[in-house]
Amino acid sequence: MERKYPHLSSPITVAGVTFKNRMFSAPMGGTDITNDGCIGPKSTAFYELRAKGGAGAVTVSECMVHPQTDGSHAYHLDPSILNSLACATYTADAIRRHGSMPSLELSHSGMYAGTYMTDKSKQKSMNQWGPSDTVRPDGVEVKALTKDMIDDIVKSYGDVAAMAKRAGFEMLMIHGGHGWLINQFLSPFFNKRTDEYGGSLENRCRFAKEVLTSVRNAVGPRFPIEFRMSGSEFFDEGYGIEEGVEIAKQLESYVDILHVSAGTYQRTFGITHPSMFEEHGRNVYLAAEIKKHVSVPVATLGGLNDPAQMEEIIASGKADIVYMGRALLADPYLPEKVMQNRDDEIVRCLRCFTCMAERAATSTRRCTVNPIIGREIEGDEVTKAPVKKKVLVAGGGPGGLYAAYTAARRGHEVILCEKESELGGILKSEQAIPFKYEMYQLTGTYEKLAREAGVEIRLNTEVTKEYALAENADAIIIAVGSSPLVPPIPGLDGENVVIVNNYYKEKDKVGDEVVILGGGLAGSECAIHLGREGKKVSIVEMRDSLAPDANVRHRPLLLQQIDKYVDVHTGLKAVKVTAEGVECADKDGNAVFVKGSSVICALGQRSRTNVVEELRDCAPFVRVIGDAAKVSTITNAVYWGYHAALDI
Structure with missing residues (x-):
């Protein structure tokens, strides 16, 4: 077979272990860490799915090596904890x-111990240990590790x-980045020691070398570390790529792979x-720069x-492995789709941070485009329905498409109807915004999957x-979405006004000075x-803050971009739209004028409840999903659509 991506699909042998391809699954935290730090069954299923999908390696994250100084609510491997070794063994086996x-990623949080704890007040009451005495930006005192403590942590790594x-892991990743303890020793910002662990680069690398030596002595020579x-740490007081290269050169003889990430905790x-x-x-x-200076494989x-x-x-030699x-x-x-030349079926990550926001908010996982994530233990196979039925899906947005795709995989006869000439629903509008273009592309991927599964699209x-x-379907899934909310503000129907959903069709109407x-x-x-x-852009918002509907991971980054590019006017209510801008009133009734020859209306969405009510009694089984049920997110539309189809 001729591989479309031969370099990506080729095996690589490291320290006597052959990995079947160059696509590895990066460390990701689990979803049901037990109170004593064991890997729960949901997490085992979570990691196993990455292995089933064809990744060359799957990294379980993070195993904290020294609970006495790092109380993070994460994985531990401890013979004194009942089932600790057993849970790790089952997980390694599920991957292998x-x-x-x-x-398995071995880690120590250092001065950020307790980061993963849900109870942040408990985190702040813990003793925090790092390379040097300091006070964190949040006011928490950090104590310098003594030499005896360093020795004990090094021993714990081994x-x-x-x-x-012993549990069956066949590679170990030692976490020395992102502001965790080893990185704290490497970084001139964190490390102010005056003994053999501080000062020169060689001294700052000493702790990392001792850790890596301890691990090597424990696992032997033919075992990838x-x-x-x-x-680069990407902040002024930290180190840049030049020193990153020197750190890599110092450590390469101790390791089999250098995994080059970026940044530091809370800053980047x-x-x-x-x-x-x-x-x-x-x-x-x-990674490309570091690879020029070292002989070991670089990820x-x-x-x-x-x-x-x-x-x-x-192919170009920038790296040997991609995570x-x-x-x-x-x-x-x-990875499996790449290996089988089925890359046109790949559902692309939207980089929306739903996955990471959900973990921060509820200690679970969820993915906008994949309803299985976090619930892998329930199974990722769609089983055939015992009785084939006729299913009508009203609406061709992401929820409707995924529902139709799932129902067809169950063996049902599925018809999806879209009243517009193009599928995608509200996602059509994303094609005009480059950093959200993958949301627009999602429609094409879901459409391909649905058609190949046998869905008839009208x-x-x-x-x-x-x-x-007239169709006389056994089941109807109502996914008719929502419509823009356009209140009766004088002038909002003017020629200089564009509804945000229609921006992709009316970009040429938007001038150089815009009020949103x-x-x-x-x-x-x-x-x-x-x-x-x-363009000169102003936002007029009635509330006191922007984007409360953005998730907790995406919102701070969005607000940083707002600060760069947009003038913000909160606490204002639009009263009238004119050719020159928007007349507003503040909370005290004072008049405020925000100038802009073009106005974009982005005042929200309203469920198409009239359509829902019309269709409620048109089949024995009726399910309402997505914005039609409640103006919400793509995540909910896809998740509800998937489960609606499973219920038929």
Whole structure:
């Protein structure tokens, strides 16, 4: 078979272990960590799905090696904890039996101990230990580790490494990046020691070398050890790529793979995990530079989801291995699809941060485009229905498409009707915003999957009560979405006004000075796009803050972009739209004028309840999903659509 992506699909042998391809699953935290730090069954299923999807290696994250100084609520490997070794063994086996190599990330949070604890007040009451005495920006005191404590932590790395090998893990990743303890020793910002662990670069690398030596002594010579480092810390007081290269050169003889990430804790979230506002692969250059100076294989990562880009990275010698995290949540089978030349079926990660926001908010996982994530233990196979039925789906947005795709996989006869000439629903509007273009592309991927599963798609076809009754379906899934909310503000129907949903069709109407009515997620992201185009953009928002509907991971990054490109006017109510701008009133009734020759209305959406009510009694089984049920998110539309189809 001729591989479309031969370099990406080729095996690589490291320290006597052969990995079947160059696509590895990056460390991602589990979803049901037990109170004593064991890997729960949901987490085992979570990691196993990445292995089933064809990744060359799957890394379990993070195993904290020294609970006495790092109380983070994360995994531990401890013989005194009942089931600790057993849970790790079951997880390593679940990965290995699918031909992927199981890897475990060993870590210590240092001065950020307790980061993963849900109870942040408990975190702040803990003793925090780091290279040097200091006070964190949040006021928490940090104490310098003594030499005896350092020795004990180093020993713990070896002890845990030995247990990991006994459990069946066939590679270990030592976390030395992102502001965690080893990185704190490497960083001139964190490390102010005056003994043999501080000062010169060689001294700052000493702790890392001792840890790696301890791990090597525990696992032996033919066992891959991977060191995860930040190629650059990306803040003024930290180190840059030049010193990153020197750190790599110091450590390469101790490791088998250098895994080059980026950034540091709390300062560079949107770089360490590149947001939609960053280029895909924005950190690859760090790995490429380090690879010029070392002889061991180098791994790279950071917002990668395009096989063509990843193939070029390997083929051109920028790196030897590519890691993916969020991309393998969106589509766990991405590696298998690459290996089988089915890359046109890949469901791309949107970089929307739903996955990471959900973990922060509820300690669970969810993915906008993949309803299985976090619930893998329920099974990822769609079983055939015992009785074939006729299913009518009204609406061709993401929820309707995924519902139709799922129902067809169950063996049902599925007809999807879309009243417009193009599928996608509200996602059609995203094609005009470059950093959200993958949301627009999602429609094409879902459409392909649905058609290949056997869904009949009828465009320019509105499902009325008469139409539904004539089709005589056994089940109807109502996914008719929502319509823009356009209040009766004088002038809002003027020629200089564009509804945000229609911006992609009416871009030419928007001039160089724009007022956006509505500071929710849609209005804010449109404002950023226009600001990046060089337009003068103002947002008028009635509330006191912007984008409350954005998730907790995306919102801070969005607000940073707003600060760069947009003038913000909160606490204002639009009274009248004119050719020169928008007349507003503040909370005290004072008149305020916001200038702009073009106005974009982004005041929200309203469920199409009239359509829902018309169709409620048109089949024995009726389910309402997505915005038609409640104006919400793509995540809910896809998730509800998937489960609606499973229920038929």
